Amino acid sequence: MIDLLELKKIGVQFGDKQVLKDISIKFQPGEIIGLVAPNGTGKSTLMNVIMNYLPPNQGKVILNHELQYSSKANEVKIHQDVSMMPDQSDLYNHVSGKNHLKIYQEMWNSDPKLIDDTIVKLGMESYVKKKTGTYSLGMRQRLCFAMQIVSNTQVMLMDEVMNGLDPTHVELISQILLQKKAEGKTIIIASHLLENLEQYADRIFFMKNGELKLVDDVSPGFSDNKVTTVRVSNFSQELLIVFKEQFPELAVQTLPNGKTLIDVKEQDTITLGAITQYLIAQRLTDFSFGKLTLNDLYSLEYQQS
Ligand SMILES: Nc1ncnc2c1ncn2[C@@H]1O[C@H](COP(=O)(O)OP(=O)(O)OP(=O)(O)O)[C@@H](O)[C@H]1O
Numbered sequence: 001m002i003d004l005l006e007l008k009k010i011g012v013q014f015g016d017k018q019v020l021k022d023i024s025i026k027f028q029p030g031e032i033i034g035l036v037a038p039n040g041t042g043k044s045t046l047m048n049v050i051m052n053y054l055p056p057n058q059g060k061v062i063l064n065h066e067l068q069y070s071s072k073a074n075e076v077k078i079h080q081d082v083s084m085m086p087d088q089s090d091l092y093n094h095v096s097g098k099n100h101l102k103i104y105q106e107m108w109n110s111d112p113k114l115i116d117d118t119i120v121k122l123g124m125e126s127y128v129k130k131k132t133g134t135y136s137l138g139m140r141q142r143l144c145f146a147m148q149i150v151s152n153t154q155v156m157l158m159d160e161v162m163n164g165l166d167p168t169h170v171e172l173i174s175q176i177l178l179q180k181k182a183e184g185k186t187i188i189i190a191s192h193l194l195e196n197l198e199q200y201a202d203r204i205f206f207m208k209n210g211e212l213k214l215v216d217d218v219s220p221g222f223s224d225n226k227v228t229t230v231r232v233s234n235f236s237q238e239l240l241i242v243f244k245e246q247f248p249e250l251a252v253q254t255l256p257n258g259k260t261l262i263d264v265k266e267q268d269t270i271t272l273g274a275i276t277q278y279l280i281a282q283r284l285t286d287f288s289f290g291k292l293t294l295n296d297l298y299s300l301e302y303q304q305s
Contacts, residue, residue, distance in 0.1 A: 001029060001154060001184060002029065002063060002064045002081050002154040002155060002186070003028075003029055003064060003065075004026055004027070004028065004029075004062075004063075004064060004065060005026070005027040005050070005061070005062075005063055005064075005082070005155055005186060006025075006026045006027075006061065006062045006063075006065075007023055007024060007025050007026075007049075007050070007059065007060075007061050008024055008059050008060050008061070008062065009022050009023070009024055009058060009059035009060075010022070010023040010024070010046075010049055010056045010058065010059035010060075010061070011023075011056060011057050011058035011059055011210075012042070012045055012049065012054065012056050012057055012058075013057050018210050019042040019045050019210055020042055020045060020046060020049070020056070020210050021209065021210030021211050022058075022059070022210075022211070023046070023059070023210075023211065023212055024059075025212060027155070027186045027188065028186065029154070029184045029185070029186055030181055030182070030183075030184045030185070030186070031181065031186060031187075031202040031203065032177060032178075032181050032187045032188075032189065032200055032201045032202050033186075033187070033188045033189065033201065033202070033203050033204075033205065034189055034190075034191060034197040034198075034201035034203070034204035034205065035188065035189065035190040035191075035204075035205055035207060035212075036190075036191065036192070036194065036197065036204060036205065036206050036207070036215075036294070036298065037190075037206060037207035037208065037302075038302055041207045041208070042207055042210060043159065043190040043207060044159060044190070046207070047084060047157045047159060047188070047190065049061060049069075050082065050155075050157060050188070051078075051079075051082065051084050051157065052069050052072070052074070052075050052078050052079075063078060063081060063082065063155075064081075079153075080108070080153070081153055081154045081155055082153060082154070082155040082157070083108075083148055083151050083153040083155070083156055083157065084148075084157045084158075084159070085144055085145060085147075085148040085156070085157065085158040085159065085161060086144045086147050086148065087144065087159075088137070088140045088141065088144060090144070091132045091140060091143065091144070092132065093131060093132055093133030094131055094133060095131065095132060096128065096129050096130060096131055096132070097124060097127065097128040097129070097130070097132055097135070097139075097143045097146075098115070098119070098128045098129050100132065100143060100147055101115045101118070101119070101128075101143075101146060101147060101150050102115065104147045104148075104150045104151045105150050105151075107151070108150075108151040108152060108153065110150060110151060110152040111152070114149065114150045114152060115150055118146045118149045118150055119146065121172070121176060122142050122145070122146055122169075122172060122173075122176075123142075123169075123172070124139075124142060124143070124146065127139055128143075137163075137164040138164050138165050138166060138169060140164075141161075141162075141163055141164050141165055142165070142169060142173075145158075145161055145173055145176075149176065149180070153185075154184075154185060154186065155185070155186045155187075155188070156180070156185055156186070156187045156188070157188050157189075158187065158188070158189045158190070159190045160190060160191060160192070161173060161189060161191065162191060162193050162196060170193070170196055174196060174199055174200050177189075177200050178200050181200070181202075189201070194293070194294040194295050194298055195293065195294065195295065197294065198293070198294045204223075204294065206218065206297075206298070206301050206302075208301065208302075213301075215294065215297055218297055218300075218301060219292060219297055221266075222292060222297065225266070225291055226265065226266050227263045227264065227265065227266065227291075227292060228263075228264045228265075228266055228268075228272065228289055228290070228291070229261050229262065229263055229264075229289070229290055229291060229292040229296070230261070230262040230264060230272070230275055230279075230287055230288075230289055231259050231260070231261055231287060231288050231289075231290060232259065232260045232261075232262065232279060232284055232286070232287040233258065233259060233260075233284075233286040233287065234258070234284065234286060235254065235260035235284060239282055239284070240252065240254070240260065243278065246278065247262075247271070247274075247275070247278075250262055250263065250264065250271070251263040253300060255296065255299045255300065255303075256299055256303040257299065259296075261292065261296060262275060263292070272289065
């Protein structure tokens, strides 16, 4: 089993555009990593470096403390342990889903039982023997996911795994991801389905200006729910100024969508009560208490002027 995948000072430049800047990170077995960023930021570039498809301009990737990505010669060994979920365009229209799964099982020499297990888990029985040319978008996506699960590599990279899936299948795949994590896999997922990613990812990173920012550094206490967020609609600038004078110790931010977020430490019921009284007195009755969401943080990180 791989016990570590390590990126050391990875830099990638296309022309004069620095897409990845000095990225150093270690991935452990049994964890799910979420990569979040607007389109064109560098998520695929990072995955291509981890797959050894793209040699970085600077830095190195190391597998299990020893296997260095310095040359193409190591690629076969690397791909035994590190896989990228196939893309829908990689499917052969005239070949059945089941045969795609068999090919992957044979190429990675994994347990043949995984084929039927995965078909059942993903509810693919009714169509898996048909040619993939007859599949809908969601059926193709499930097959691509199933192919990677059947390959059963230690490290799995997934770019937009939930693409085109209905909520039932998003939930099903989320459950399988958690099972794979429990088996000790390292799963790195780029996704724009932020609410979903939050359910299963252990560490989530925003990519910005070529760097990875852990969301807990963007908002301390985010993952361990140590902050209660009061979400207020229609907080006018005038009232906000008064509010900030009255509660100078609180972090207050207004999102581009007009919602104002007030962060309160988890147990501080006195402050929560005082905020409630203030809001009601000002007739600001459209508010709720809850957790800061990844969507809120995304908006703060990328949409703030
Ligand atoms: N081979 C290449 N040559 C030149 N520029 C490239 C190349 N590959 C990627 N880029 C540029 O690098 C930047 C990052 O691209 P990348 O595909 O990694 O983004 P991404 O975050 O995966 O986007 P998306 O969410 O749309 O998949 C983009 O500006 C892209 O145009």
